[in-house]
Amino acid sequence: MKSSTLIIISDYGVGDPAFTEVILQLKILLPNVFIYPQSTPPFSTINTGFWIYQIAQTPNLKNTYIYSNTAPRKDDKSAQKNNKGEKLMYARLNNGFEIMAVNSGYVFSFVKPHVQKFHYVNVKNEGSQFRSRDLFPKAVAKMVIADKAFLGEKEKAGVIPNYPQNVICAIDGYGNIKTTTQASQINLSPGQTVTITINKQKHTATYSDGVFNIKDGELVFAPGSSGHNDRFMEIFVRGGSAYRLFDRPNVEDEFIVI
Secondary structure, eight states: OOOOEEEEEESSOTTOHHHHHHHHHHHHHOTTSEEEEEEOOTTOHHHHHHHHHHHHTOTTOOSEEEEEEOOOOOSSOSOOGGGOOSOEEEEEETTSOEEEEEOOTTTTTTTGGGEEEEEEEOSOOSSOSOHHHHTSHHHHHHHHTTOGGGEEEEOOGGGSOOOOSSBEEEEOTTOOEEEEEEGGGOOOOTTOEEEEEETTEEEEEEEOSSTTSSOTTOEEEEEOSOSTTSOEEEEEETTSOHHHHTTOOOTTOBEEEO
8 A cells, every 4th residue: 555644633622632532443444544724723724725725726736635534513593313423535636635624614625626526425424422433443444545435425515605805714823823814805005004803802913914024022914824825914023923912812812903
């Protein structure tokens, strides 16, 4: 079998033993595959979708797959019999990248324009509170070894919702705030002053088209490190933390720039 990498993106939490349990089940089925866990904030399908996009659009990436389980189970807010929840779906992008993820919220939204094939997965959807460990790994393994028996009914990519604009999608370890706004949507001139509001916290920032074209300690609104050919805008303080400056906002909070 070719050398492959499987990235698990889930909201179990950093260091949560749930990652270990899921990885162990996958290693039983895929003993020679490198498995890398990546945690997202609890229930955040925006953050999950953002990282799926960022990884899946990486140029020249070969033999790498994503398995995602961020499942708030909000598709039906009534009591769920037998731990039933959102369906597991498969997407193949136009660059060949393959993703298997619970279809919840905005998980597929960032890659929506790139989806070439979209299918339900032939897998049991209920009967365990821990579906990502007990039910889904066999289907994931089939995706990695190219056994198409997991493919179920086709679905149109048009059913995938568009992700919201002007929302925080990630906060990195430096306290930089990544947003769902892309550089192509911005009509500002370098050096222009703007006011950024997050949860009633207002601060003056400078728009920059380059991360280091500003002074140390200055609040900046600029294209960030994510987004590939159309960068996502970031709010950051050079040498500081925008996260602390704006009183520790949450992923999925809205922001305003005027």
